[in-house]
Amino acid sequence: MKLSPILTTFTLCVVAAPAVAFDLETLTALLERAEHDEMSPLGMFMAADWVVKGVMLSLLFASALVWVIFVARVLILRWERGALRRRYRALDRAGSLVAAREIFAKRKGVMGQxxxxxxxxxxxxxxxAALKPGIKERAGSEIARIEAGAARRMGHGAGVLAIVGSTAPFVGLFGTVWGIMNSFISISESNTTNLAIVAPGIAEALLATAIGLVAAIPAVIFYNIMARGLGGYxxxxxxxxxxxxxxxxxxxDLAASEAAESRPAFRLGAVSAPAAE
Structure with missing residues (x-):
């Protein structure tokens, strides 16, 4: 992936953002323009009912949260996989826990634990020798708990992606139903079926569904990507x-072998019989 166009775009955004974000006159002009242009996304949001506005804002917040969780989890997962791979190779080269004691003495990673x-x-x-099977069993149990804890910590945020992916379309649909209901009420009150009068209300209602899909589709994709990466981890x-x-x-085994070799050997028949006279 080429980073230079991305960096250039990011630099332009950083340079241009303060001039747009902190210019109150420009923001006021945009809001005034949105009030007159009811068919623009901002205009439809400004003209929507307070319930539909709440639905739209909650979906926009959920969409932003989905992107933040995904980017953070992907970066953390990539870092942890690289660190785990390096420490795996270090222990494999060391060949024993005694030789690797200094390497993992102060490291806080999963391998060090x-x-x-x-x-x-x-x-x-x-x-x-009699305690050796128990040592292996108890150490294996604690190592399994460390593995489960590391996997659980790495999976933080996946539940939020699943919730947003499954509920955002229905939340957007609720906003759409509420907006269309208000449109029909306004039709009955105005005693007209002119499309120019009905269209803005229906359009702002459908905007809630569109925002719900914008939040749900990336959430489902990101959840599947995270699940696949978490499985590899x-x-x-x-x-x-x-x-x-x-x-x-x-x-x-090596310690038991060395201990056996260090013991004095007793051979059968080592005591010689008395010589015959």
Whole structure:
């Protein structure tokens, strides 16, 4: 993706935004123009009923919230996946938890929590041969809880996207029904069916449905993208937890082997029989 056109557009917006946003005269002129032009989006919003205005504002807020959540979650997910990939390789190169202790001593990432949990369980229980299966089981249980917590934290915001994607069209439809109802009431009060009189009310009512679709369609797309990325992140977490458990098991086996080699060997038949006279 080429960033130069995006950066150029963003720079122009940043430079031009203060002149537009903080110029009260320009804002006043836009509002006055909207009052006279009832068929423009701003004019339809200004002429709408207070209920329809509330529906439109809530949908616009939901649409902005959807974009903020999606951009923030995508950036955080990309950062966490890169950090998890780098630390996975660091532990794989180290080959043991003792060698990787300094690498993960002060890091607050998920991989560091798993390594410290395995080390803590090993230090608390001890390294007896009879205790080795229990160490693996308890460390695996704590690592699984760390994986679940990391996946749950990464999924924050997905529920908001699902709610907006499923309810925004119906909220917009409510605003449309309310606006069309007001249009029919105005028709009965004015005793005319002239399209020029009816059209503005119907148009502003349909604008609520349009804003609802604008909020719902990106929410559904972003939710599917987040669900797919979160699924890949869960697979990476499972791989990281499996690597920590394999490394812990290897360390325990090596420690047991070294302890067995350090014990004095007793051989059968080592005591010689007395020599025959």
């Amino acid at each position: 798993m390594v410290r949990a395995a080390e803590r369980e090993r230090a608390t229980t001890g390294e007896g 869960k697979v990476m977490l499972a791989d990281a937890g499996a690597l920590v458990e394999r490394t812990l098991s290897r360390d325990l």
